[in-house]
Amino acid sequence: MLSRRNPQLNAHGELIHLLSVEGLPRAVVEHILDTAATFLSVNEREVKKLPLLRGKSVFNLFFENSTRTRTTFEIAANRLGADVINLDIARSSTAKGESLLDTVANLSAMHADLFVVRHADSGAPYLIAQHCAPQVHVVNAGDGRHAHPTQGLLDAYTIRHYKGDFTRLRVAIVGDILHSRVARSDIHALTTLGVPEIRAVGPKTLVPADLAAMGVRVCHDLAAGLRDADVVIMLRLQNERMGGALLPSAGEFYKHWGLTEARLALAAPDCIVMHPGPINRGVEIDSAVADGARSVILPQVGFGIAVRMAVMSIIAGNEA
Amino acid sequence: MSVSSLDAEALYGELLAGVRRLLPPGGVLVGVWSGGAWLAERLHADLGLPGACGVISSSLHRDDYGRRGLAAGKAATRLPFAVDGARIVLVDDVLHTGRTIRAVINELYDFGRPASVALAVLVDRGGRELPIEAACAAARIELPPQQALALARDAAGRLSLAVEPRP
Numbered sequence: 228m229l230s231r232r233n234p235q236l237n238a239h240g241e242l243i244h245l246l247s248v249e250g251l252p253r254a255v256v257e258h259i260l261d262t263a264a265t266f267l268s269v270n271e272r273e274v275k276k277l278p279l280l281r282g283k284s285v286f287n288l289f290f291e292n293s294t295r296t297r298t299t300f301e302i303a304a305n306r307l308g309a310d311v312i313n314l315d316i317a318r319s320s321t322a323k324g325e326s327l328l329d330t331v332a333n334l335s336a337m338h339a340d341l342f343v344v345r346h347a348d349s350g351a352p353y354l355i356a357q358h359c360a361p362q363v364h365v366v367n368a369g370d371g372r373h374a375h376p377t378q379g380l381l382d383a384y385t386i387r388h389y390k391g392d393f394t395r396l397r398v399a400i401v402g403d404i405l406h407s408r409v410a411r412s413d414i415h416a417l418t419t420l421g422v423p424e425i426r427a428v429g430p431k432t433l434v435p436a437d438l439a440a441m442g443v444r445v446c447h448d449l450a451a452g453l454r455d456a457d458v459v460i461m462l463r464l465q466n467e468r469m470g471g472a473l474l475p476s477a478g479e480f481y482k483h484w485g486l487t488e489a490r491l492a493l494a495a496p497d498c499i500v501m502h503p504g505p506i507n508r509g510v511e512i513d514s515a516v517a518d519g520a521r522s523v524i525l526p527q528v529g530f531g532i533a534v535r536m537a538v539m540s541i542i543a544g545n546e547a
Numbered sequence: 548m549s550v551s552s553l554d555a556e557a558l559y560g561e562l563l564a565g566v567r568r569l570l571p572p573g574g575v576l577v578g579v580w581s582g583g584a585w586l587a588e589r590l591h592a593d594l595g596l597p598g599a600c601g602v603i604s605s606s607l608h609r610d611d612y613g614r615r616g617l618a619a620g621k622a623a624t625r626l627p628f629a630v631d632g633a634r635i636v637l638v639d640d641v642l643h644t645g646r647t648i649r650a651v652i653n654e655l656y657d658f659g660r661p662a663s664v665a666l667a668v669l670v671d672r673g674g675r676e677l678p679i680e681a682a683c684a685a686a687r688i689e690l691p692p693q694q695a696l697a698l699a700r701d702a703a704g705r706l707s708l709a710v711e712p713r714p
């Protein structure tokens with residue numbers, strides 16, 4: 228078939244799963260960001276809880292560990308009134324040899340309404356979305372090197388919060404792009420929202436040349452990559468995903484690619500510095516920058532909760 | 548009164564008189580997004596009230612969220628006063644099942660405990676499914692359940708009412 232329907236959308240074009248930012252219509256992305264803005268203002272209320280997911284069960288299925296992302300999903304689901312069940316799946320069923328789909332079938336029998344899935348294999352959340360019951364929704368919380376859509380969306384939200392308009396921005400994504408699902412999701416989100424210039428900046432071993440096909444300017448020179456940038460997104464050096472010796476050492480990486488105050492001076496004076504966390508001080512970013520006036524790394528975390536609330540409440544309200 | 552004779556501008560005059568009687572000293576207006584908010588803004592100006600009126604959205608407390616999805620985003624609640632102890636007059640365009648008003652009262656309570664809440668509407672069209680009544684309605688009519696009454700506002704700010712099939 229020439230074109231298959233996007234598995235994330237129902238026949239009315241409404242979001243029912245969030246698997247990847249790739250292929251999402253701009254209107255859907257903007258609806259998520261607008262909804263997140265509403266949820267951010269809920270923090271100013273006397274009652275900070277909403278009943279949208281009351282009576283629903285959200286299962287956190289983290290086949291790969293991530294305390295931080297799991298916690299933000301948990302907080303988001305709690306704020307929406309859901310019952311949250313955290314499964315230490317990496318150490319239980321999978322270790323006993325159960326297949327992914329059997330695990331999901333079992334959990335569905337426990338009346339799960341929404342699965343938040345992180346998996347080391349790219350595509351695992353798609354597989355679950357294809358095989359789960361029609362009333363069950365799936366959010367990809369990171370699959371292999373493929374996608375981390377809620378991070379891409381919260382990065383877009385952060386940029387919109389500080390910059391307002393996407394259509395005049397120069398965004399530099401710096402570091403280990405090869406292993407980064409965040410970079411891929413950022414690129415898709417920002418391209419969809421109309422950012423005219425996205426630069427992928429890093430050493431040749433960590434910035435694949437085929438990124439140019441995504442409409443990105445590949446840059447193997449840090450100074451050129453940072454010059455006049457409005458937004459600098461630093462990525463963590465993903466030691467756990469590096470099979471071969473792609474780099475001499477973390478110290479060597481910092482020397483050539485670490486973001487210091489001196490290097491940041493090349494960027495636009497009002498630029499913002501972002502990082503999906505956890506940050507490695509003295510590896511990809513200097514403490515002076517991470518804690519500096521242009522860093523928005525901690526506000527990103529708060530926006531992340533609002534964006535995850537938006538995603539969960541939108542998909543749970545739409546029927547397959 | 549028949550549906551075809553519903554002149555929104557004439558009814559607005561009735562509503563203004565009703566709200567003038569209903570609004571306690573120091574009371575505040577809160578319009579239900581979107582039609583009720585247009586009315587509340589205009590009432591606020593015509594009554595010469597201080598500050599700004601409130602706007603309230605039902606979207607985060609709707610009971611049909613599971614069927615109709617989330618409409619939040621553009622419809623954000625803005626209450627530029629302390630809800631605790633406030634004497635509030637809610638303003639909406641059309642009162643039908645009462646479910647929107649139920650959701651809006653829940654939303655209001657997320658911000659505090661008002662001293663009192665009254666309801667003023669342009670049109671009460673009957674068909675209530677909850678024990679909610681308006682203290683002031685500029686018109687009361689009976690409309691079949693499959694029909695909806697929609698308030699529109701043109702570029703010049705003139706209001707009009709039209710009957711549409713219910714979504």
